[in-house]
Amino acid sequence: MAQNDTVKLIGSWVSPFSIRARAALHLKSVKYEYSDEPDVLRSKSELLLKSNPIFKKVPVLIHGDVSICESLNIVQYIDEAWSSGPSILPSHPVERANARSLEAVGGAKDDEGRMAAAGKLMENLAILEEAFQKNSKGLGFFGGENIGFLDLACGTLLGPVSVIEAFSGVKFLRQETTPGLIQWAEKFRAHEAVKPNMPTPEEFVAFAKKKFNVEWWAFS
Secondary structure (H helix, E strand, C coil): CCCCCCEEEEECCCCHHHHHHHHHHHHCCCCCEEEECCCCCCCCCHHHHHHCCCCCCCCEEEECCEEEECHHHHHHHHHHHCCCCCCCCCCCHHHHHHHHHHHHHHCCCCHHHHHHHHHCHHHHHHHHHHHHHHHCCCCCECCECCCCHHHHHHHCCHHHHHHHHHHHCCCCCCCCCCHHHHHHHHHHHHCCCCHHHCCCHHHHHHHHHHHCCHHHHHCC
């Protein structure tokens, strides 16, 4: 597969998983065409159905004649297919394995998975805080100086977390328990690869109020 083959991403503006893929493409300075599915839960384009006929979900990366589904698979594919920009996955085999093993904390792929993940979020944040302190080496991101695989896996879920916080009244990121993650979240949202494609917490909350029943987000 040639690096200069046509690249297209099918996504949805509010999907954390689509944001994940867009940020990875930006990190690698890949030029691509973006096709947004604004109401993907109710209406799916012919291109999406053709590109992901089994699961019919976004995001889908189309590189030449190849279609790649699932956001974390897309991130890994982008990292391996394009040598431009910083490496997303660590180059050291042990660090690379650690990044993949921790991705499950931020890798829930459906509503049931996200609900289960939210129930365990408090205990998981302690693990993430420890992982951040260890992996960041005193720098801004899990990947060190640059955004890496864990940053994309977990950072793009900050939007849904803000929605859960808004409707549950519970703050998950707190200075007394997760000081490192609070600073990391601010840096992640402000990064040039993320900010143009990631809605603000207020936009996520407004979308949730319009699209979903409040009780669903509050897990009542």
